[in-house]
Amino acid sequence: MMIxxxxxxxxxxxxxxxxxFQIKRxxxxxxxxxxxxxxxxxxxxxxxxxxxIAQSNTRKPKLRVNYYSHKxxxxxxxxxxxxxxxxxxxxxxxxxxxxxxxxxxxxxxQRNKNFDKLYEKHQREVGYEMNPFEIExxxxxKKHETEALLxxxxxxxxx
Numbered sequence: 001m002m003i004x005x006x007x008x009x010x011x012x013x014x015x016x017x018x019x020x021f022q023i024k025r026x027x028x029x030x031x032x033x034x035x036x037x038x039x040x041x042x043x044x045x046x047x048x049x050x051x052x053i054a055q056s057n058t059r060k061p062k063l064r065v066n067y068y069s070h071k072x073x074x075x076x077x078x079x080x081x082x083x084x085x086x087x088x089x090x091x092x093x094x095x096x097x098x099x100x101x102x103x104x105x106x107x108x109x110q111r112n113k114n115f116d117k118l119y120e121k122h123q124r125e126v127g128y129e130m131n132p133f134e135i136e137x138x139x140x141x142k143k144h145e146t147e148a149l150l151x152x153x154x155x156x157x158x159x
Contacts, residue, residue, distance in 0.1 A: 029094050036156050038088045038097070039065040044152045045098050046084065049105040053144060061108035063101075075100040077107035079115050084108060098149045102141040107133065 034041055042065050050060045062083040070087040074096070077084050084104035091097045110133055122131040 030092060031088065031094060031097065034094060034156075038067070039063075041094065041152065041156070042086050042088065042097065042101050044155055045101040045148055046105060048148045048151050049102055049144075052148070053102070053105070053109070053140065055109055058109045061105065075104040077104045077111075079107075079111050082108060082111065095145060095149055098152070099141045099145045102144055102148060103137045106137040106140045110136070 031038060043063055046060070046063050050058070054060075059082065061077070062081065064083055064085045066085060066087050067089055068087065069090045073087060074090045075084065075086045084101065084107075086097065086100055086104065088097055091100060115133075119131065119133050122133060128134055
């Protein structure tokens, strides 16, 4: 019995270490190392978001991928058209792009009839960094970026 438990512990430890190394390696991959189109990668991240972090009333947003670097933003959410725009070449690694897609998806999830009015009110009163909509989007993106990245990489066989 103890030998069996010891073997299970050893196998679990090896798998955990293997996954840790995979996360480290995949997180640092540059966009040029993607084996699929950048738009395909972003769509897979958006699909992951809708399956894993949607709230009961969240409609899946449209996705537009722009290939030029935006000087200020890595992505934007337009509530009027319910569209996430990702400026993929504003990012260096696939982890950065993954984070940006999740961040913009969170804004789509936050959308309600007062979203624009409240967002602008917070912008005026506390600015971008302290805007509660932005704080939530950053926190959720940071919390889920690795999980989403690994799921998408498994879908496209990276790693």
